[in-house]
Amino acid sequence: MTEQQTMTVADVVPAPEPVAEPALSPAAPRRSRRVLWAVARWTAAVVVCGGVGAGTAMGITALDREDVPGLATESDGRWEYPxxxxxxxxxxxxxxxxxxxxGEIHHADVRQLLLPAPVGATVDPKTNGxxxxxxxxxxxxxxEYRAEMKQALADSTLRHIAARAWTTPDGTRTSVHLLRFASVAYAQQYHDETLRGGYGTVGLKTLPDGVDGFVMDSFTEGIKVRDTKADAFWERKPYGPEQxxxxxxxxxxxxALVTQTRKGGALAVPFQQTVTLQNQLLG
Structure with missing residues (x-):
């Protein structure tokens, strides 16, 4: 209500004689209405903006991170395995x-202990589990190593070797070989003496084809699978077209032997992921 509408009859004073200056009282209500309308409009705007902001915040909170533009988490390089x-x-x-x-014997079919190929990979038809x-x-x-290794395998009463190999779209070729021996003692002997050159040896006696130098990878220290042990290596520069x-x-x-090769350099993340998963399957 305006100021005039709140006045009582006792407050009304007879109007004076006309004077030269025009009366300002009739303009006051119009100015007050303009002010009130302006305040109302700004108040409504603030309420609307506040509501939109709250609604947007609630909407973002309700979305998965991958669904919010600009907030999607990029892949860290891991493969998608079944x-x-x-x-x-x-x-x-x-x-x-x-x-x-x-005796630490794997009674399951060793072929069923092979890691499957990741989603999108092309499996080698000749080495498919x-x-x-x-x-x-x-x-x-x-x-230069093959003759000695072959004799060592024959002496260790190797039962069989199961394998799977695949190639991912980025050109990485992976192979997994599981060698099952007659006992844990033979398996350890082959690993320690033929591959490493003696129990407790830090280096390697045998190397993959074309590899001259290597560096030991320490990520395997974080693999905690009961009564298993993993050692990993990568080819040191300079190397050829592939690492x-x-x-x-x-x-x-x-x-188990897990190998990965890739033109320009084998990537660390999928290699570590693959080794860790295969280790878990064997544990």
Whole structure:
């Protein structure tokens, strides 16, 4: 209500005689209305903006991070693997590192312990989860090592080698070989004496084909799988068109070899991911 509308009859004073200056009282209500309308408009604007801001904040909060423009998390380089499951065991057979399995024997079919290829990879039809020959496995190593390695495998009563290989769209070729021996003692002997050159040796006695120098990778220290041990290496510069990364996983009666090669340089993240997952499957 305006000022005039709130006045009582007793407050009304007779109008004076006309004077030269025009009366200002009739303009006051119009000015007050203009001020009130302006205040009302600004108040409404503030309320609307506040509501829109709150609504936007609530909307962003409700979205997944990947759905908000500009906030999507970029891939860290890991591959997408199928959901991994340990294979079923024969009846009354324990896991390899259970308290009732002193021999640390893998009773599951070793082929079922191979890591599957990641999503989008092209699997090598000749190395697709089956058994491979000793020569096929030895072809990964330098020619100068193969004769001695072949004799060592024959002496260690190697049972069989299962393997899978694939190539991802970025050109990385991965191979996984699982060597299953007659006992954990033979598996360790082959690893320690033939591959490493003696128990406790820091270096390597045998190297992948074309590799002259290497650096030991320390990421395996973070792999915590009971009663297993992993050692990883990468080819030191200078190297040829491709770089090699490889790792060994000792797990009871089974020894795994994981290799990755890529033109220009093998990437660390997918290699570490692959080695870790294969280690978990063997544990």
């Amino acid at each position: 959901r991994l499951r340990l294979p079923a065991l024969p009846v009354d057979r324990p896991r390899p590192f259970g308290d009732d399995n002193e 089956g058994f491979v020959s000793t020569d096929a496995y030895l072809s990964l190593y330098g020619k 090699v990364r490889w790792a060994y996983v000792q797990a009871g009666d089974t020894l």
